[in-house]
Every structure is written in structure tokens, then in C-alpha cells.
Amino acid sequence: MATSVAPRMFKNFINGEWVESHSGRAYENRNPVDAAKEAYKKWRLVPAPKRAEIMFRAAELLLQRKEDFSKDMTREMGKVLPETRGDVQEAIDMTYYMAGEGRRLFGQTTPSELPNKFAMSVRQSIGVCGLITPWNFPMAIPSWKIMPALISGNTVVIKPAQDTPLSVYNLVQVLTEAGVPRGVVNLVSGSGSTVGSAITGNRDVPVVSFTGSTGVGRVISQACAPEFKHCSLEMGGKNIIIVMDDANLDLAVDGAVWGGFGTTGQRCTAASRVAVHKSVYKDFVDRFVERVKALKVGNGLDASTDMGPCINESQLKTVMSYVEIGKNEGAKLIAGGNRLDDGAHAKGWFHEPTVFGDCSPNMRVAQEEIFGPVVSVIPINSLEQAIDVANGVAYGLSASIYTRNVNRAFQATRDLYTGIVYVNAPTIGAETHLPFGGTKQTGNGHREAAIAAIDFFTEWKTIYIDYSDKLQRAQIDNN
Ligand code: NDP
Numbered sequence: 184m185a186t187s188v189a190p191r192m193f194k195n196f197i198n199g200e201w202v203e204s205h206s207g208r209a210y211e212n213r214n215p216v217d218a219a220k221e222a223y224k225k226w227r228l229v230p231a232p233k234r235a236e237i238m239f240r241a242a243e244l245l246l247q248r249k250e251d252f253s254k255d256m257t258r259e260m261g262k263v264l265p266e267t268r269g270d271v272q273e274a275i276d277m278t279y280y281m282a283g284e285g286r287r288l289f290g291q292t293t294p295s296e297l298p299n300k301f302a303m304s305v306r307q308s309i310g311v312c313g314l315i316t317p318w319n320f321p322m323a324i325p326s327w328k329i330m331p332a333l334i335s336g337n338t339v340v341i342k343p344a345q346d347t348p349l350s351v352y353n354l355v356q357v358l359t360e361a362g363v364p365r366g367v368v369n370l371v372s373g374s375g376s377t378v379g380s381a382i383t384g385n386r387d388v389p390v391v392s393f394t395g396s397t398g399v400g401r402v403i404s405q406a407c408a409p410e411f412k413h414c415s416l417e418m419g420g421k422n423i424i425i426v427m428d429d430a431n432l433d434l435a436v437d438g439a440v441w442g443g444f445g446t447t448g449q450r451c452t453a454a455s456r457v458a459v460h461k462s463v464y465k466d467f468v469d470r471f472v473e474r475v476k477a478l479k480v481g482n483g484l485d486a487s488t489d490m491g492p493c494i495n496e497s498q499l500k501t502v503m504s505y506v507e508i509g510k511n512e513g514a515k516l517i518a519g520g521n522r523l524d525d526g527a528h529a530k531g532w533f534h535e536p537t538v539f540g541d542c543s544p545n546m547r548v549a550q551e552e553i554f555g556p557v558v559s560v561i562p563i564n565s566l567e568q569a570i571d572v573a574n575g576v577a578y579g580l581s582a583s584i585y586t587r588n589v590n591r592a593f594q595a596t597r598d599l600y601t602g603i604v605y606v607n608a609p610t611i612g613a614e615t616h617l618p619f620g621g622t623k624q625t626g627n628g629h630r631e632a633a634i635a636a637i638d639f640f641t642e643w644k645t646i647y648i649d650y651s652d653k654l655q656r657a658q659i660d661n662n
Contacts (some may be wrong), residue, residue: 193348193372196355198222199365215369216387219311219338222366227308227336234334235285241361242278245271245354252322252353254484259349260318261491261531262446263483274326274354276615277632281330284637288335299651306641308336309413312390313382315375315403318494319449321347322354327619328392329354329368331636337390340369342379344395346494348372375399383407390640393417394451394631397552397578397624404627415629415639417620419552420451420580422610425569425595426467428460430585434607436470438585442609443558444478444490444536449498451625452581452603454610456542456549458563458572468517468540468560475518475536475558481527492531493555499532502555506537509548514539514559544572552578566591574600579622581610602626 194201198218226234245252249271256267290305314328325341332339343351355370371378383391383406390413393403397418407414424442426435442454459467483491493499499522506520519535534556542549542559549559563569573582583605584595592606602621603610613619618630629639649655 193352195372196352196359196368196370197366198369199359215340215371216311216313216382216385218366219340219369220387222364223308223310223338226333226338226364226367229336231285231288231334231336233285234336235282237358237362238278238282238285238330238334241358241363242275242282244357244361245275245278248353248357249275252350255353256321256347256350257483257491260321260347260494261483262319262449263488263491264486266446267483270320270323270350273320273323273613273615277323277326277330280615281334281636284331284634285334288637288641290643295647297649297651297655299649300655301648301650302646304643304645306335306637307644309640309642310337310389311387312337312339312392312640313385313388314339314341315379315382315391315393315395316341316343316351317395318344318346319446319451321350324394325351325354327615327631327636328394329358332390332392332640333358333363333367335637335640337640338367338369340371340382340388342371342373342375342382345372345374379403380406383412386410389413391415392639400627413639414627415631416627417451417629417631418625419554419578420453420621420625421456421550421552421576421578422452422454422581422601423456423458423573423583424454424610425563425566425573425582425584425586426457426459426463427566427569427584427586427588427591428462429587430460430463431587431607432463432467432470435585436467436474438583438607438609439471439558440474440478442583442611444475444556445611447490447493447534448536448556448558449494449554450611451621452611452613453554454583455553455557456559456561456572458561458569460569461562461564464562471560472518472538475538478536480523480533480535482531490536490556492533494532496532498555499534502534502537502553502557505548505551505553505555505557509539509542509546509557509559512546512548514546514548515541517560519556544575550576566594570595570598574598577624580625581605581621583608583610602630 253267394417400416481488519537523533581603618635620630
């Protein structure tokens, strides 16, 4: 963390009460899954528009407390205040949006093959949902999971990242004040290996939604497999910005700066690669490096700060090790490259915004997720080559192209194999009413936000009602 704050103890929130954690006894005596399972019996029967009323109240409370929650988040994990405001705003947007879904949750009706028979399909809630979240969007990501789960009639047990319990605490507090009944939302803090695996291994948890690294996602996927749990995984990224020879370079440079160094590069959508057409390469790199060198690194609460610290020592060390890897594999260090630990930086995990130039696409710095302020610039000759480079990594979350040629823009949106594509904007950001997620080792086929989230947190039930009062043959023939 960047700033020193008075230590706060965080309890678990189980069945409507804040109880001590870590004793082991408290966890066993107040099993959050039991509470959620019991509460589910009633919550699933609350009409969805009534569930939505509670959620609307929660959205209002979040809006009222936005500034306080944003400051809490900056103190908790270091990103600058305009970004934590954006994080809380995403939670507000998601809460309003999912409240709206409470009056929709549409199913289908369709003509039956037989006379005097009615056919429809309806969405059903599933049960207790285990939610496991990372530290980089400590309120937005939990809200992307909690709100669609609740509006669909499920109950939840959430385990936030150990580095960021406060923002989820604030979110749960607001839901409770808004009127969510006891046991419907439960929060258990603790490590992934103990609390996280206790959730994924629990037979009473049929749904697991995880956002985090690809390595942990694989472990969770395996933990869910024996019981065939519904499992949504949103994982790592190695996102790219493509800058074509006809790009508006002012826009492209600005996009590369904020896409690469916003949230200290600790975004799943961070633009950690920039592929630049050779005919504008020098111009782009000169301007990019000048902007990067001018970024002010410091305390996220200071209005003049552009980039905060890394989340913790371990993340900082990862960044430093990748700087060495880049140098050793022949990438050209053209900005940054060092830890900052003097003066105002002495008390935090600060690192200079760092740029490697003349990278080849196969270098480790251009292939692996670093999750820190390091950008690799790769020269390219054509759109086709850029798309090959873009798709030539294990991940597939977000990609962007800067061009003023409509044909190229459409070709790129078609051929970039990622869950999200931007044209003339950086790789970062999300609107809550559009699906969010990635391909390949970024995701396992589900999407968050929008109706996609409702799809994950509900199951279809198809209902046939025969009111003919006689045996209809086709019914037998068709099973
Ligand atoms: P981690 O995968 O390390 O942790 C994510 C969560 O999983 C934490 O709550 C962690 O607990 C928990 N966890 C760890 N091990 C287990 C386990 N064995 N069983 C159950 N839970 C476990 O990711 P980070 O928190 O470091 O977040 C960074 C990663 O998240 C990056 O790879 C980033 O790309 C990805 N991410 C993906 C997004 C997407 O939408 N695709 C969005 C945001 C981030 P603990 O508290 O112990 O760490």
C-alpha cells in the first residue's frame, strides 16, 4: 500500500451478523454456506421486482457514499482517486442495471407441436453462489457477480482478495442497509488456499464465479469438475493496441499511455503490448516515451499523481523480474526500468512506468502477463501481421486498433480473437450493459455483465402444459 493507515480488523459477515474470523471456530460454528443455503429457501421465492427494489436502494446508497468508498479504496490498494471513483461508479451502474433486470428476466413462449398444449421456458435460480474476486477492481468486480446472482434469486458467499477486504465490506454493508435479508449475502475473508478452496469444494455451492489469474482459475476449474459445478472463470490478459500508419497519433499515444499505465498496469485489460506500423514507428515511440517519462508516480490520494504503486511487494518483485527478463532477451529499454524507493516513494511498492522498444512478438515480455507498469512496443508492417501478433498469445481479453480506414477497422473487429475490441480507443474500460470477458486462457466461455451474467446465474426450465385432456400420440413418439 502506498499510504499508512490505522489498521482495521475485518470480520466475516454470515447470516446477517459480523463475526470474528481466523479463530477457525467462528468459521465452523457459523458456516456461511449453511446460512446461504437456509436463506435461499425464502429468497428464491421473493418476486424479482421486489428483489429489485432492495437493489435500487443499494444503488442509491452507493451513490451517496461514492466519495468515501473511493477514498477507502485508494487507501486500500493505491490506485489514483479518479480511478477508484470509476470503480465505485461501475458498482453503482451494475446495481442499477441489475435492479432493472428484476422487471425483465424474460423467458420464452412458443407454439407447441400439439393442439391444446402450451410451451414455455423460464429462468430459475440455482442456489448458493461462491464468488472469488481479485484486488484490482475491489468493488466493481464483486458487484458484477453479486448483483446478477441476487436479482436472479440466488444467495452468495463472497471471498474477496486478502489485499482488499474493505471495499467488499462497504458493498455488503450497503446491501444490508438496503434490506437484503439475513443469510442472502455472506462475506468470508481469508486466503484463497483455505477459504477459497473451502468454497469451491463445498457440495452445497453449485455455482462458482471467479476472477483472477489463469493459474488459480485452472485450480478452481479442477475443483469444480467432480461435482459439475457451474463455473465462470475470468482470468489473465495480454492485450494489444495496434497503431496503423493512418492513425491519429495524438489519440493513439494517449490511448497507449492510459491503456498501459492506468491502474499501474494492473488491469486485466491493460494494454501491455503496442504494435506500431513501421512507417510511424519512430514518431509514435518518441511521443509515447516523452509522455511516459512525464508521468508522476506517487500517492493515489494526491490529485497531481498520475500513477500509484504496485499492490504489494510480491507484485513489485514480479515487475522487477520482468524488467530483467526483457533486458536479457534483447528488448530495448527506452523508458523507466527501476524501482522507486527514495523520499516520497520510500514507503510504498513504486516502480517507474517502463517501456521496452523493438520487441519481437515471441519475447516473454511480449507474451506473458506482467500485471504491472511495463509496455512492450512491437514494430509491424501490415494489418495482417499485426493481427497475427495480436492473436499469437495465450490470452484473448481485449484488443484495440487505431486507424482511420473503415475497411481495416472492420477487418480487425472480425479477425482479432478477443472478447472485446476497441476502435480508436484503448483496451481498457467496460460498460455494464455489454458482455465482458475473454477467449482462450482468459475465459471459459462465459461472460460477465449484461444479460450474459443473468444467463450464467440462472438455469432454463422448459415447461409443457397439456390441457387437451386426452392422450396425444406425438407426445409419446417424441418422448
Ligand atoms: P489471483 O488469481 O492470485 O487471486 C484471485 C482470487 O482467488 C483471490 O481472492 C485469491 O485469494 C483467490 N485464490 C487464490 N488461490 C485460490 C484457490 N486455490 N482456491 C480458491 N481461491 C483462490 O489473482 P489476483 O488477485 O492477483 O488478480 C490478478 C489477476 O486477475 C490477473 O491475472 C488479472 O488479469 C486477473 N483479472 C482478470 C479479470 C478479467 O475479467 N478477466 C479482471 C481483473 C483481474 P487471496 O486473497 O489468497 O489472494
